[in-house]
Amino acid sequence: xxxxxxxxxxxxxxxxxxxxxxxxxxxxxxxxxxxxxxxxxxxxxxxxxxxxxxxxxxxxxxxxxxxxxxxxxxxxxxxxxxxxxxxxxxxxxxxxxxxxxxxxxxxxxxxxxxxxxxxxxxxxxxxxxxxxxxxxxxxxxxxxxxxxxxxxxxxxxxxxxxxxxxxxxxxxxxxxxxxxxxxxxxxxxxxxxxxxxxxxxxxxxxxxxxxxxxxxxxxxxxxxxxxxxxxxxxxxxxxxxxxxxxxxxxxxxxxxxxxxxxxxxxxxxxxxxxxxxxxxxxx
Numbered sequence: 403x404x405x406x407x408x409x410x411x412x413x414x415x416x417x418x419x420x421x422x423x424x425x426x427x428x429x430x431x432x433x434x435x436x437x438x439x440x441x442x443x444x445x446x447x448x449x450x451x452x453x454x455x456x457x458x459x460x461x462x463x464x465x466x467x468x469x470x471x472x473x474x475x476x477x478x479x480x481x482x483x484x485x486x487x488x489x490x491x492x493x494x495x496x497x498x499x500x501x502x503x504x505x506x507x508x509x510x511x512x513x514x515x516x517x518x519x520x521x522x523x524x525x526x527x528x529x530x531x532x533x534x535x536x537x538x539x540x541x542x543x544x545x546x547x548x549x550x551x552x553x554x555x556x557x558x559x560x561x562x563x564x565x566x567x568x569x570x571x572x573x574x575x576x577x578x579x580x581x582x583x584x585x586x587x588x589x590x591x592x593x594x595x596x597x598x599x600x601x602x603x604x605x606x607x608x609x610x611x612x613x614x615x616x617x618x619x620x621x622x623x624x625x626x627x628x629x630x631x632x633x634x635x636x637x638x639x640x641x642x643x644x645x646x647x648x649x650x651x652x653x654x655x656x657x658x659x660x661x662x663x664x665x666x667x668x669x670x671x672x673x674x675x676x677x678x679x680x681x682x683x684x685x
Contacts (some may be wrong), residue, residue: 413678415439415654415655415657415676416439416657417430417442417657418442418443418444418445418658418659420447420479420660421661421664422450422608422668423443423449423665424665425544425668427449427450428467431467431468431473432471433668433669434471435471435473437673437676439473440473441473441654442468442475443476443478443520443654443656443657443658444475444478444479444516445475445479445481445494446478446480446481446507446510447480447481448481450630451464453480453503453506453507453510453652454503455500455502455503455558456488458510461510462513464514465513465515466531469530475514475515475516476518476617476654476656477516477517477617478516478518479483479519479529480510480521482521483524485525487500487503487504487525488524488525488526489521489524489525489542489543489569490523490526490535490569491525494526497538500525504542504546507519508549508550509553509616512553517555517556518555518557518558518589518617519550520554520560520591521546521557521560521568522559522560522570523539523543523562524562524566524567525566525568526539526567526568532569533618536567536569537675539569539579540582543557543583544585547587550587556587556616557589557614558590558591558616559590560590560592560593560596560639561573561596561600562593562596563599564600565627566627571596572600572602572613573600573602573607573611577610587616588639589614589616590611591616591617591618591619592607592617592618592619593618593619594618595627595629598623599625599627600635604642604645604646605649608649615651616653618646618654618675620655620656621635621657621659622634623635623637624636628660628661629658629659629660630661631664631671631674631675633674633678636643655679657672659672659675
């Protein structure tokens with residue numbers, strides 16, 4: 403695995419806690435401190451963070467735990483894949499509660515001092531027309547963008563893999579969303595697994611969206627939705643780093659490692675991942 407022409411800097415690596423599902427949040431933070439990781443992307447799901455449409459954890463406590471370890475919080479990623487809260491929910495009451503949930507998540511992002519809240523459009527019934535779900539998606543995202551504006555954060559959206567049955571699963575659909583919502587607080591996340599699953603490329607994304615891309619989920623993968631640690635998949639990640647740098651990308655490389663195979667020993671997975679990443683760090 404040779405080094406690329408352009409390297410990354412260590413502070414661009416943002417660890418994520420989603421595969422620490424069976425461990426405490428403080429255990430995750432301690433692992434990152436020991437590994438020398440300086441930035442994190444917070445997955446805001448139980449048991450690490452409680453939020454529903456009525457209430458949420460005291461952000462001061464969470465922020466203190468992060469600050470005590472000299473970690474920077476670069477993004478808040480609320481749980482939005484379980485269908486509990488659906489951005490495109492059909493039922494009026496469920497949609498209202500879902501929107502209240504996501505609005506609270508935007509407020510949490512601001513209270514924690516993170517500049518970005520990430521989101522996707524999973525959550526539509528497969529027995530309804532795509533056009534109906536699309537219209538509801540656009541309306542919902544537009545409302546949340548105004549909430550993000552009021553809280554001075556960016557709402558960054560990613561595409562999902564086709565088999566995840568979201569409303570937006572490719573670059574064309576995401577570009578159409580940007581045109582219809584037309585809000586400066588709407589940004590884009592480049593998720594490598596989703597991009598590869600759609601048969602797209604980093605070059606296509608930057609040619610189309612450019613500076614709208616403010617965050618990445620930079621992980622290894624195969625022909626599945628699993629987000630893997632570097633070396634467990636087949637992506638040419640070194641070449642991908644070069645492409646990001648060639649396009650002037652200055653954001654973070656979010657380590658959204660989601661495969662359940664890492665749940666038993668997430669610290670070992672992170673150690674393996676960081677060892678691979680460090681071969682590409684700028685001295």
